[in-house]
Amino acid sequence: MRRLTAICLSLALLLTAGCAAREPAPAKPSPAPETPAAAEPQTVTEPPAAGEQTPAAAIGLSALPEEPSEWTLADFAPELCAGTAAEERCAVAEGTEWENTVVVRRGAAEGPTLYIVGGVHGDETAGWTAANLLKELCPRAGTVCVLSPANTYGAEHDQRKTRSQRDLNRCFPGDAEGWDAEQIAASIYADIAARQPALVLDLHETKGPQADAPERDDLRNAIIVYDVAPIADLVWELAAEGELTLLGSPPEGSVNRTVSAELGIPVITLETWRGEELSLRVARQLRFAEDVLRFYGML
Numbered sequence: 001m002r003r004l005t006a007i008c009l010s011l012a013l014l015l016t017a018g019c020a021a022r023e024p025a026p027a028k029p030s031p032a033p034e035t036p037a038a039a040e041p042q043t044v045t046e047p048p049a050a051g052e053q054t055p056a057a058a059i060g061l062s063a064l065p066e067e068p069s070e071w072t073l074a075d076f077a078p079e080l081c082a083g084t085a086a087e088e089r090c091a092v093a094e095g096t097e098w099e100n101t102v103v104v105r106r107g108a109a110e111g112p113t114l115y116i117v118g119g120v121h122g123d124e125t126a127g128w129t130a131a132n133l134l135k136e137l138c139p140r141a142g143t144v145c146v147l148s149p150a151n152t153y154g155a156e157h158d159q160r161k162t163r164s165q166r167d168l169n170r171c172f173p174g175d176a177e178g179w180d181a182e183q184i185a186a187s188i189y190a191d192i193a194a195r196q197p198a199l200v201l202d203l204h205e206t207k208g209p210q211a212d213a214p215e216r217d218d219l220r221n222a223i224i225v226y227d228v229a230p231i232a233d234l235v236w237e238l239a240a241e242g243e244l245t246l247l248g249s250p251p252e253g254s255v256n257r258t259v260s261a262e263l264g265i266p267v268i269t270l271e272t273w274r275g276e277e278l279s280l281r282v283a284r285q286l287r288f289a290e291d292v293l294r295f296y297g298m299l
């Protein structure tokens with residue numbers, strides 16, 4: 001595997017929306033049981049044997065601080081944060097119990113906007129850890145928006161779903177007057193719609209085969225794309241360089257399917273396999289983001 005190197009994205013020019021004020025949403029209804037979620041896309045590959053896994057040390061991560069909370073982007077890819085970038089912090093779901101922050105980092109040169117969402121599923125730690133690190137990104141060109149973790153309660157409690165035990169990634173486009181997950185989904189969907197990014201990156205993780213449901217949630221390292229055609233060159237490059245399996249058919253109600261189909265904005269979901277150590281999974285997530293940034297000339 002090649003080393004992580006500097007990320008320089010230059011996305012085609014896009015205007016980013018400002019921090020539009022939004023009316024506070026009404027109080028959430030009391031929790032109620034949710035219906036079972038649709039099954040994840042099916043497995044297409046076997047997990048690697050232990051001996052085939054790439055050690056984190058092989059990609060220069062042996063000197064990482066012991067606590068993941070102390071990791072910085074410079075620990076993984078110092079080139080990605082070596083420059084300067086203008087930063088703006090914007091609220092989503094402002095004034096509600098689910099208020100979150102989008103970190104906007106702008107490079108000096110014009111370029112496209114890339115929107116990164118991490119932690120839609122709270123227990124997919126590498127996804128939101130990598131997205132959090134990308135809040136330190138210094139693009140040369142264009143704008144990077146990072147919302148992470150999207151499911152703050154899930155990330156704090158190491159659980160997939162929200163506080164009311166709903167799957168945020170089955171609730172898009174959301175409902176500003178609905179359950180917690182629906183309100184969160186609505187706020188993210190509205191922010192993406194307002195900013196009109198060239199691409200959305202949706203950072204997730206997958207488990208290995210489950211004894212009680214061996215067919216479920218076993219995607220290994222993969223990318224999921226609803227419609228390859230608009231971003232075919234990028235998808236094939238990612239699939240080849242990152243040794244990622246390409247899958248289609250993101251679930252109904254997922255940010256990927258909804259933003260792709262309803263807004264016409266391409267979304268790539270990345271899945272890293274939780275059978276590998278966290279530092280390596282985070283490195284994979286960051287390398288994926290770097291490859292995308294480079295494709296758009298933003299680094």
Ligand SMILES: [Zn+2]
Binds near residue numbers: 120121124204205
């Ligand atoms: Zn997920």
